[in-house]
Amino acid sequence: MLRIGIIGKTNTGKTTFFNAVTMLNAEISNYPFTTKTPNIGVGYVKTPCVCRELGVKDNPKNSACINGWRFIPVEIVDLPGLIKGAWAGAGLGNQFLSVAAQSDVLLHVVDASGSINAKGEICEPGMGSPLADYYDIEEELIRWYMKNLIDNAEQVRRLMQGRGLELSKALTEVLAGIKVKEWHVKEALNRAKLTGIPFEDWDDEDFKAFATEIRYISKPTLIVANKMDLPVAEKNFLGLQETFGERFVVPCSADVELMLRRAEKAGAISYVPGEEGFKVKDESKLTPKQKWAINYVQSRVFDKWLRTGVDQALAIAVFKLLMMNVVYPVEDAKRYSDKRGNVLPDAFMLPRAPHRLTLPGRYTQSWLKGSSTP
Ligand SMILES: Nc1nc2c(ncn2[C@@H]2O[C@H](COP(=O)(O)OP(=O)(O)OP(=O)(O)O)[C@@H](O)[C@H]2O)c(=O)[nH]1
Ligand SMILES: [Mg+2]
Numbered sequence: 001m002l003r004i005g006i007i008g009k010t011n012t013g014k015t016t017f018f019n020a021v022t023m024l025n026a027e028i029s030n031y032p033f034t035t036k037t038p039n040i041g042v043g044y045v046k047t048p049c050v051c052r053e054l055g056v057k058d059n060p061k062n063s064a065c066i067n068g069w070r071f072i073p074v075e076i077v078d079l080p081g082l083i084k085g086a087w088a089g090a091g092l093g094n095q096f097l098s099v100a101a102q103s104d105v106l107l108h109v110v111d112a113s114g115s116i117n118a119k120g121e122i123c124e125p126g127m128g129s130p131l132a133d134y135y136d137i138e139e140e141l142i143r144w145y146m147k148n149l150i151d152n153a154e155q156v157r158r159l160m161q162g163r164g165l166e167l168s169k170a171l172t173e174v175l176a177g178i179k180v181k182e183w184h185v186k187e188a189l190n191r192a193k194l195t196g197i198p199f200e201d202w203d204d205e206d207f208k209a210f211a212t213e214i215r216y217i218s219k220p221t222l223i224v225a226n227k228m229d230l231p232v233a234e235k236n237f238l239g240l241q242e243t244f245g246e247r248f249v250v251p252c253s254a255d256v257e258l259m260l261r262r263a264e265k266a267g268a269i270s271y272v273p274g275e276e277g278f279k280v281k282d283e284s285k286l287t288p289k290q291k292w293a294i295n296y297v298q299s300r301v302f303d304k305w306l307r308t309g310v311d312q313a314l315a316i317a318v319f320k321l322l323m324m325n326v327v328y329p330v331e332d333a334k335r336y337s338d339k340r341g342n343v344l345p346d347a348f349m350l351p352r353a354p355h356r357l358t359l360p361g362r363y364t365q366s367w368l369k370g371s372s373t374p
Pocket of ligand 1: 230
């Protein structure tokens with residue numbers, strides 16, 4: 001199963017996003033550092049199901065089909081907020097970074113409303129900076145990759161000398177546990193201008209450049225601009241899109257998605273995750289507080305952003321950044337069924353074009369300046 005890791009500063013809404021996607025009940029609060037250890041659950045990525053195109057009624061086994069949409073399971077990992085020095089172990093940071101690095105793709109959640117300060121405490125919306133928060137976390141991640149490389153340099157040398165491996169193969173072997181493939185290594189060496197430079201001649205700048213490249217190439221990342229229901233968020237969201245490119249930033253309101261999914265589960269509304277609206281089942285049964293909430297969700301999210309963005313974030317991460325295709329294996333090609341007659345029983349995701357890169361526009365800032373940029 002594909003693994004999607006959720007990273008970001010404390011209080012940005014990572015666990016809210018996780019709960020919305022998995023419908024679990026991990027603790028959420030407006031105090032910094034609520035999540036102490038990673039939460040792991042299963043969520044679903046939504047894609048148009050081929051049942052409509054083929055004109056058949058399906059009986060999914062490994063996934064679900066609702067209103068012509070196929071929901072395919074993915075593993076979701078919600079990580080504790082990272083602090084400065086996490087890469088070197090502060091606040092168990094290196095353990096959490098290691099879990100993040102074992103994901104196939106990352107969602108980097110930022111508070112687009114700017115309502116957390118530099119320490120992650122709740123403040124007046126607009127006072128915090130999602131861009132600065134993003135770079136703080138990225139710095140931890142890249143430093144962790146760099147430390148990991150330097151700590152394993154001896155092993156790389158041993159693999160090259162002892163087994164006669166070429167550098168790209170030795171690096172791939174050492175980094176395989178964090179889902180680094182050989183083509184990632186070759187591309188990173190190339191972009192960091194290190195192809196042909198003997199490994200023993202690498203200096204700190206070279207390690208930094210390679211770490212930066214390998215982080216972005218092997219771990220595609222979508223920025224989730226969360227708390228879009230709050231004021232000021234739009235301005236920050238547009239700024240993030242301008243900096244990183246439109247396709248790498250998705251507007252989101254995890255809290256609203258969580259509320260809608262819970263209301264749907266309780267039978268109060270009809271709502272298919274990711275759809276551009278919802279329906280109240282019986283308006284006469286709503287309390288004044290529920291009426292206010294419905295009005296808030298409609299005016300602050302659906303009227304402005306069309307959807308909550310939670311499902312869209314998963315779909316973009318899987319289909320645009322990881323470039324997955326959905327395949328429906330069947331045994332009976334006429335009936336589109338398995339041996340037992342289940343029509344379109346399974347949907348699996350397979351990478352479409354592993355050698356094409358989708359990297360954000362500009363990812364170097366502060367100490368990262370000086371390393372190579374795309
Ligand atoms: N307005 C608004 N508030 C949100 C949204 N998502 C989360 N929040 C609030 O933000 C606060 C922090 O949410 P959490 O999900 O606990 O944040 P976290 O990133 O997991 O925090 P740590 O576990 O401390 O790293 C809570 O008060 C949430 O209710 C959103 O979309 N809109
Ligand atoms: Mg949390």
